[in-house]
Amino acid sequence: MEEKIFMARVAEQCERYDDMVEFLRPILKEKGGNFSVEERNLLSVGFKNLIGGKRTAIRTITAIEQNPKYTRFGTALGHYKKRIEGELQKNCQDIIDMIKGDAMKTSDDIEGKAFFLKMVGDYYRYMAESAQEAVLEKARQGALQSYKEAEVAGRELPACNPIKLGLALNFSVFYYEVMQDSKQACLLAENALQEAMNKIDEVDEETFRDAKSIIELLKENLTLWKEEEGDNNIEDL
Structure with missing residues (x-):
């Protein structure tokens, strides 16, 4: 197990996030939800970076599609975006299944349980995007429930x-972006x-x-939401 943790850190430094997740997968299976804070952070980095590039790519293609200069390439752009969306959906579902199948069955402390439930909510939200x-x-329903x-x-x-604050941050982003309920988003963040x-x-x-750092993000989001400005690329964790 020590070797797997070490190799996951090496993969992180190499920016090989697919490999990082594969090194962490057997550890999650063996330890379930009983991860140390450091191990949970490592898991977060691996998962988030595995799909981070795909989320960015989808946003980039969406912006290009909206440019009238590239209308004639609309079909090709649409096919390419759909392919990346499929990869993202698969990655997110795989992460959710790993957490539900292993971590959620054995997490025996309040902080760990909240951490993994929040993580499930996050990856359903990324799917919903x-x-x-x-x-x-x-x-939507998976994220809301989690x-x-x-x-x-x-x-x-x-x-x-930090886990409780991070949950409030990401849950409020979910209400704003996915549920399109700015009132509930502001209420949750403000509380x-x-x-x-x-x-x-x-x-x-x-x-x-x-x-x-999380408080600052909550403040920034509230400022954006209350002014009804921005392009919905709200900060989260």
Whole structure:
């Protein structure tokens, strides 16, 4: 197991994220949800970077499609985007299945359970970004259920806990981008922000540093949403 963790870090430095996930897969199967904080962070990096390039590619192609100069290439662009969307959907479903099949069955602490439920919600949300019809509805409902379950699981966590704050950030982004419910997005973000600001002076230096970065993202999103500006590329974790 130590060797797999080491090789996952090597793969990360090599920016070989497919390999990174493959090195982490047997560890997730063996340890389930009982990951250390460092191991959870490694898992997050591997998963997020595995699909990050595909999310960016889809946004880039969508922007090109909207340029009148390239209308004549619309069919080719559409086929290319659909191919990348298929890869992203497959990667996200694979990640969700791994977490549900291994981590969710054995995670035995509040923080770990909230972390993995949030992660499931995130990858359903990433699926929803480019999904259509039945797949879109499945992804919406999967994200909504997982985020709500993560909220319940993390209810007893301190207001400035980075996982709890990150959940509020990403859940609010889900409401804004996927559900197109800006009122609920703002309400969720504002509540988390207010609770965190009330407790921020009571936390240790490391928690303060982690919490502060998420608080700034919550503030930025609220500013965008309330001004009804931007292009919906809202920050998340």
